Amino acid sequence: MARLEPLPERLPDEPISLMPVLHEPGGPRPVPGGDAPHPGARPAAVLLVLHPGPTGEAHIVLTERTRRGGHHSGEVSFPGGSAEPDDADLEATALREAAEEVGLDPAECGLRIVGRLPTQWIPVSGYAVVPIVALAEVCPAMRAQPSEVAAILDVPLRVFLPGVPLVHRERAVRGSRLTYDAFPMDGVAGASAGLVVWGMTARVLGGLGAWLSRHP
DSSP states (O other), X not given: OGGGSSOOSSOOOOOGGGSOEEEETTEEEEOSOBXXXXXXXXXXXXXXXXXXXXXXXXXXXXXXXXXXXXXXXXXXXXXXXXXXXXXXXXXHHHHHHHHHHXXXXXXXXXXXXXXXXXXXXXXXXXXXXXXXXXXXXXXXXXXXXXXXXXXXXXXXXXXXXXXXXXEEEEEEETTEEEXXXXXXXXXXXXXXXXXXXXXXXXXXXXXXHHHHHHOO
């Protein structure tokens, strides 16, 4: 856990294959996104809650979202969401959303925020998402908000280290084909069969894993 302090201004690059590619009649092209938000993007924040697992290794809290038909329905994500007018800052947004989605109590688990990672633009939903990194002294006591969270996943960070096997996926998007690599969640307690981590969440975790591997 101490390896996460201080955080770098920018994480090392994640595996390039984690960037989705859209195959259109004019040829394949990477899906827009990354850390260059569109000027009209809506502000949002997610909370990366890291804590010691049962054997002392670092774990991170993820959620499997409910299947409600939205842009990110059924996907794996960090707790988080859009900023509200009453939020003091994006750190407050991330903490509020984590309390709503997984019942996170910062005082109960000794949580402290250690920094921000670069903003991630999500073009399909129009959000500019700031990942907020926080360390907990113990595993938080959590409960899922059933309208938003199908399952809470407590995942060892070693699942996202460089060199771990990735799985290749593809799906149809408005008559075109979207392909991407993803982290499999096989063996993670509570994860649905065949569940994978892809998109922005996978890229952030891939960068975090690359940072940890450089600082043993």
